[in-house]
Amino acid sequence: MTWLLLTLHVLLIAGFGLRILLRSDMRPDVRLAWLMVIVLLPYVSCLLYFLFGEVALGRVPGKKRLNVGEFCKAQGSSVAAATPAACSGAGIPAQWQPAFRYASSINGFQVLPGHRARLMSDGAEARAQMLADMEAASREINVLYYIWLDDQTGTELAQALIRAARRGVTCRAMVDGLGSHALIQSGLWQQMKQGGVHLAVALPISHPLKVMLTSRIDLRNHRKITLIDGQITYCGSQNCADEAFRLKPRFAPWVDIMLRMQGPLVAQMQQAFASDWAQSDAGVAPPSIAAATAQAGGFGAVGIAEGPTERPRSTPQLVASLLACARQEVVISTPYFVPDTTVLDALCTAAWRGVQVTLILPARNDSWIVGAVSRSHYWRLLTAGVHIHEFRPGLLHAKTLCLDGAVSLIGSTNLDLRSFDLNFENNVLLHDEATTQAIRQRQQSYIRESHAVTLEQVRATPWWKRIWDNLLGALSPVL
Structure with missing residues (x-):
């Protein structure tokens, strides 16, 4: 025996x-x-x-799981990586063209001019402006959120969709099966359905055993997409939930950032939404894609939709490309910092060659594992000259990357392995000094409410805590 x-x-x-x-x-x-x-x-x-252990998406019955580029081609849309001429035509300086061309290669979305953006002052203004845009909608509203709670924010948005549907606007609402599982079982979900809003669940977990046997239950749709009349989109970190975030109230308030954008990339975000919708459990056709109106004198930008169906490692490679182009300053905020070697090396390399690199992270993370793994990298980063600030009043949930006061990357992606490998994410890469300076000023407000982490503090960490943090850091690739 x-x-x-x-x-x-x-x-x-x-x-x-x-x-x-x-x-x-x-x-x-x-x-x-x-x-x-x-x-x-x-x-x-x-x-x-x-x-x-393996990234495997269970197929929708009778369908092949397509990436965004494949879906666009199947719908007759033209996709191809941007050329240097296209980047120049969009007003992208030569310094940043390699990074923009890489971003374009992920989905085949073109770098295009003609965009305008307004940074929302806070979550309350973002919600108020979004609701106002929905009340003014005349044709179509499409929304996708990872987390949608039936709190004040979630209820107000649901009611706005119901009112729009009753006046003849086509409304589609999609949520992630795990992040919004409570909403799916709530009366608010049923009210939207009865009110004429078309509903869909991305990556449902209604049969968890089947999901675990055929896929991975932790493959999630983490995107945050709001599209109104094919002309307005909101991009940023904000879920459909109050800042109090009742799922984890002791870490509140959740501090987010949102851009209201107009221009051609609205159609690119619409394509990402349509791809998710078509491959969900929805019984209604996805939205058709029409060109969004270019804004006169607007800046160049490109939409990015990342996920397990897209090219592997595209997110860390994009971040590394951007850092390689920077000459003066890089400022990053992210709630979850679990970098792979590509991003970690790029951060240190930029700092060693004289770029001022600043990281803004939460002082208290809602994931104790992520907090420990983040700290395991502090010594190497600080030794290279990276500045680290830990935000104190609540959980800093804003995902921002500003470079040389001219280029910004903003959206749903965290600098962690989950966003890199497992989540469906959406972001915008833009070149505009005014928008970047507005985001940079917001980052500076985060720094004012943070404390700087020093090398002396890291060296003074108790030996047992260093062992624990470094052990979790060594295991981070499988966490």
């Missing part, structure tokens, strides 16, 4: 180990981390690898 159990033990570890070693799509650090935990905790880690 002992020999039988030993044989099964060896076969189990060898089988999973060979599977990990045979995969050609796995990063070396992820491969090493999985091999390490399978040796240390064989039975638990083999089960976890089966459930979470």
